Amino acid sequence: MSRDVQERESEFVDRLVHINRVAKVVKGGKRFGFAALVVVGDQKGRVGFGHGKAREVPEAIRKATEQAKRQMIRVPLRDARTLHHDITGRHGAGKVVLRAAVPGTGIIAGGPMRAVFETLGINDIVAKSTGTSNPYNMVRATFDALKRVDSPRAVASRRGLKVSELQARRGETAVEA
Incomplete structure (x- = not known):
């Protein structure tokens, strides 16, 4: 792995939220699988969550973490x-x-x-x-x-105003109410 890819991955914090064990009954016993729910964020306003399923817990967590990094929102x-x-x-x-x-x-x-x-x-x-x-x-x-x-x-730009004008209008409505 190159150094800049490692630095980009290390900026994220991931938290395991939930692990679910599921069993499939087959001839000769049960086969267990695991599903993991992981939340990943940079602690600066970006966050994503992922759901991964696999036969082993670490693999399920890895899949969930990769999906969370792909689906981040700001x-x-x-x-x-x-x-x-x-x-x-x-x-x-x-x-x-x-x-x-x-x-x-x-x-x-x-x-x-x-x-x-x-x-x-x-x-x-x-x-x-x-x-x-x-x-x-x-x-x-x-x-x-x-x-x-x-x-x-974002609200001010949508309305075609400046942020200060938006705050002034907010103050006017609070006084009237």
Whole structure:
């Protein structure tokens, strides 16, 4: 492996979220296989997840990690520590609510969501999952929410405004309400 490829791979942090053992009954006994759910991120706003299946655990983890690196998304962060706004996401029966938090709050979230936030680089967030505790659906619902997070710069450019004008309008509506 060349040096720059190793450096690019070493910048990512990966977290094993879940391993599932499945058995196939065949003549003469059972054949076991393993499925792994892995979250990979650079702790600077990029994160991805992957699902790998194989006959051995290390091979399943390797496949999941490769898939996660291929399917990374970029999430805009406020002050490199939290989200810009509150958001909800869903996948199947899994529903998640992600709320931006003040400095010092920490990561208040369940296991699969915590892995996503730690690899993403979020330090302060409050998250709640309802509907299911299935780690696959929780991770997918979290990614559904994260894909819909907008930065003030993106909203301002979509509306044809400057960020300062957008914040001024936000202040006007807060005073009126």
